[in-house]
Amino acid sequence: MLKRTHHCGELRKDHIDQRVTLSGWVNNYRDHGGVVFIDVRDRNGITQLVFHPENKAAHDLADTLRHEFVIAVSGVVRERIGPKGEPAHNPKLATGEIEIDCDQLEVLNRAQTPPFTPDEFGKVGEELRLKYRYIELRRPTMLNIIRTRHRVAKIMRDYFDAEGFYEVETPFLCKSTPEGARDFLVPSRLQPGEFYALPQSPQLFKQILMVAGVDKYVQIVRCFRDEDPRADRQAEFTQVDLEMSFVEQDDVMTCVEGMIRKVWKDILGVEVPVIQRMPYAEAMDRYGSDRPDLRFDMELIDVSDLAAKTDFKVFTGAIAAGGLVKAIRVPGGSKLTRKQTDALAEWVKQFGAGGLPITKIENGAVATGVGKFIAGISADLIARMGAEDGDLLCFGVSEKPAVVHRVLGELRVKLAHDLEMIKPGQWEWLWVVDFPAIEWNEDQKRWDSLHHPFTAPNDEDLAKLDSGDHKQIASIKSKAYDLVLNGSELGGGSIRIHRPEVQSKVFALLGIDEEAARTKFGFLLDALNFGAPPHGGIAFGLDRVVMHLCNTTNIRDVIAFPKTQTGADLMTDAPSHVDDVQLAELSLRVQTHNKKDKSV
RNA sequence: GGGGGCGUAGCUCAAUUGGUUAGAGCACCGGACUGUCGAUCCGGAGGUUGCGGGUUCGAUCCCCGUCGCCCUCGCCA
Numbered sequence: 235m236l237k238r239t240h241h242c243g244e245l246r247k248d249h250i251d252q253r254v255t256l257s258g259w260v261n262n263y264r265d266h267g268g269v270v271f272i273d274v275r276d277r278n279g280i281t282q283l284v285f286h287p288e289n290k291a292a293h294d295l296a297d298t299l300r301h302e303f304v305i306a307v308s309g310v311v312r313e314r315i316g317p318k319g320e321p322a323h324n325p326k327l328a329t330g331e332i333e334i335d336c337d338q339l340e341v342l343n344r345a346q347t348p349p350f351t352p353d354e355f356g357k358v359g360e361e362l363r364l365k366y367r368y369i370e371l372r373r374p375t376m377l378n379i380i381r382t383r384h385r386v387a388k389i390m391r392d393y394f395d396a397e398g399f400y401e402v403e404t405p406f407l408c409k410s411t412p413e414g415a416r417d418f419l420v421p422s423r424l425q426p427g428e429f430y431a432l433p434q435s436p437q438l439f440k441q442i443l444m445v446a447g448v449d450k451y452v453q454i455v456r457c458f459r460d461e462d463p464r465a466d467r468q469a470e471f472t473q474v475d476l477e478m479s480f481v482e483q484d485d486v487m488t489c490v491e492g493m494i495r496k497v498w499k500d501i502l503g504v505e506v507p508v509i510q511r512m513p514y515a516e517a518m519d520r521y522g523s524d525r526p527d528l529r530f531d532m533e534l535i536d537v538s539d540l541a542a543k544t545d546f547k548v549f550t551g552a553i554a555a556g557g558l559v560k561a562i563r564v565p566g567g568s569k570l571t572r573k574q575t576d577a578l579a580e581w582v583k584q585f586g587a588g589g590l591p592i593t594k595i596e597n598g599a600v601a602t603g604v605g606k607f608i609a610g611i612s613a614d615l616i617a618r619m620g621a622e623d624g625d626l627l628c629f630g631v632s633e634k635p636a637v638v639h640r641v642l643g644e645l646r647v648k649l650a651h652d653l654e655m656i657k658p659g660q661w662e663w664l665w666v667v668d669f670p671a672i673e674w675n676e677d678q679k680r681w682d683s684l685h686h687p688f689t690a691p692n693d694e695d696l697a698k699l700d701s702g703d704h705k706q707i708a709s710i711k712s713k714a715y716d717l718v719l720n721g722s723e724l725g726g727g728s729i730r731i732h733r734p735e736v737q738s739k740v741f742a743l744l745g746i747d748e749e750a751a752r753t754k755f756g757f758l759l760d761a762l763n764f765g766a767p768p769h770g771g772i773a774f775g776l777d778r779v780v781m782h783l784c785n786t787t788n789i790r791d792v793i794a795f796p797k798t799q800t801g802a803d804l805m806t807d808a809p810s811h812v813d814d815v816q817l818a819e820l821s822l823r824v825q826t827h828n829k830k831d832k833s834v
Numbered sequence: 835g836g837g838g839g840c841g842u843a844g845c846u847c848a849a850u851u852g853g854u855u856a857g858a859g860c861a862c863c864g865g866a867c868u869g870u871c872g873a874u875c876c877g878g879a880g881g882u883u884g885c886g887g888g889u890u891c892g893a894u895c896c897c898c899g900u901c902g903c904c905c906u907c908g909c910c911a
Contacts, residue, residue, distance in 0.1 A: 268868030282871070301861080317869060324871055333869095347862060350845055355872055356860070358845065361903050414911040434911090461910040584837080584907050686911050744911095798903065 236306035236340050243279020247331050249311040257306040260299050270296045277377045282333040283307055292339045302345035309336035364804040379792055383780045387454055389500050393493045399452040404439035411754050415459035426821035432458035438758050440477040441730055444769035445761040452476040463799050466789050477771030483713050483729055486770050501783050513668040522643025527721025528662035530655045532562045532646040540614050546607035548631055557633035562646050563619045567626025568594040585644055586637040591629040595621045664718040671712035680745050685714045687740055689728040699739045727772025734762040
């Protein structure tokens with residue numbers, strides 16, 4: 235076999251007259267009867283090969299080449315010259331100034347006609363691309379994502395190594411804990427009827443590692459959550475997970491910022507500034523979200539006091555019921571048609587809104603929509619909103635403040651995208667801090683932890699833990715922090731509880747009695763009793779980091795072998811039935827069969 | 835579990851109100867061509883309209899069911 239001397243993207247004018255050997259896939263072929271051109275591709279790029287009839291054996295063989303044949307060739311690098319001796323460069327190719335005048339060709343493997351070609355011209359349905367993932371991955375953009383992902387992981391590992399972290403592997407076969415997301419379960423053969431769970435995150439193990447004195451732990455690790463996927467969510471995903479001892483909130487955040495700064499600098503050449511911080515309450519108040527997108531304005535402004543002065547029952551009724559009225563100003567939003575605003579009103583209903591009152595600003599006053607109901611507050615409203623002619627005001631109204639925030643929070647993001655208010659290349663970073671430790675779950679009539687039950691409350695709030703007073707408990711803040719980029723949550727973490735008596739109080743508040751706590755987390759409680767250092771950490775979605783760096787909104791793009799919305803791998807056809815012998819070994823019996831008959 | 839969108843040649847799409855032989859471009863096969871580069875020109879082959887049922891003289895089109903894919907709500911401590 236001819237052994238390559240270069241890759242397909244690296245030959246330049248400097249190499250002219252050198253004999254070289256290349257290996258790769260036939261990207262395209264152009265047969266002119268006499269001279270034959272072959273574009274050969276590897277992960278590095280594309281180089282044009284020329285076969286002249288004078289080298290009959292190679293030329294005849296080149297005639298038979300088709301898309302995606304695997305070849306090795308040897309020849310001499312020439313400048314591309316036209317028929318009259320003029321340069322015939324191809325500016326679209328990095329190697330476009332040269333070509334290889336080939337005299338040797340080996341067909342290393344033939345290929346069936348591929349269902350689609352790895353060139354980027356025609357679009358191809360995702361279903362097909364997932365089935366033939368190996369062909370899609372040949373595309374330069376996909377290989378570039380794979381390379382970027384590799385580099386990101388490498389930069390992070392180098393960074394954490396330099397900071398004194400140890401990478402430690404934690405188990406995949408874990409104890410199931412019913413809190414949080416649904417577990418993927420793995421039946422135990424040796425202990426019939428018992429199950430492992432795949433980790434939703436290595437949370438408890440990394441805390442144990444701190445008790446063990448590892449001091450600084452990091453792991454790039456797969457996590458599993460058996461919940462329905464979304465465009466940016468996959469049941470199986472990768473976290474950059476870390477934990478540090480003898481630290482406070484600022485130490486973790488500073489460390490992480492250093493990592494982010496290095497990744498963005500090395501991958502994109504972008505300088506990340508000192509990342510601003512915003513309390514959770516402020517984020518909800520101003521942006522209606524715990525992960526606000528700061529690339530555009532349209533802040534939520536409370537107009538409840540003005541709304542109360544109107545005779546508009548939608549407003550006054552909500553306020554009387556303990557709710558509120560907030561508004562966002564959509565610059566230039568009056569260009570939206572009635573049809574479009576009606577569609578928005580329909581759209582917001584999924585977030586619990588009854589509708590979406592709007593009004594356009596014309597001639598310095600509220601004009602359309604609910605304008606006639608609120609004419610009396612027109613001037614005050616316009617002043618408070620800073621509105622101008624051509625703007626659109628959208629009102630969030632509900633007796634539940636949370637619904638107002640959700641509706642307007644989602645709406646401002648949608649409008650920013652629909653009205654193309656986001657300039658490309660913007661990076662708006664934010665730490666959201668001062669999260670409430672717990673929130674009241676009205677449906678279940680109990681307290682739920684907002685982050686997780688191991689998150690440390692703020693020191694000054696510790697006394698409130700056993701106050702028994704609903705309001706005081708609701709006001710407890712925690713040492714938790716989320717890193718937000720352009721409206722998406724990249725990671726979150728907290729300082730953990732390291733004193734067993736505090737942990738017991740939090741469990742009690744969450745309705746986890748001592749016996750339940752022992753059954754679920756006994757090993758952690760034991761560990762805390764044996765000299766646990768103060769510690770805290772954070773976990774990042776590596777997939778999401780790479781999505782941002784590669785400018786895609788689809789998590790499947792950054793995973794080599796992703797799954798569909800029903801958790802299927804279209805290439806391997808997982809999940810699939812297993813035979814009865816396997817089930818019997820695991821003491822399992824299947825009650826119902828899949829709708830699609832995959833039985834063997 | 836709910837809402838929305840999609841499924842026609844290998845691929846991307848078209849097909850009038852339900853109408854007689856389901857088309858085009860690319861890919862593929864054969865031929866021509868010595869400087870192209872998403873080559874060009876000539877010719878050819880290629881269809882279970884996702885699957886099953888129904889309505890109809892007649893269904894790619896309408897109805898019911900089902901399978902698959904995408905977006906989304908719930909869910910994701």
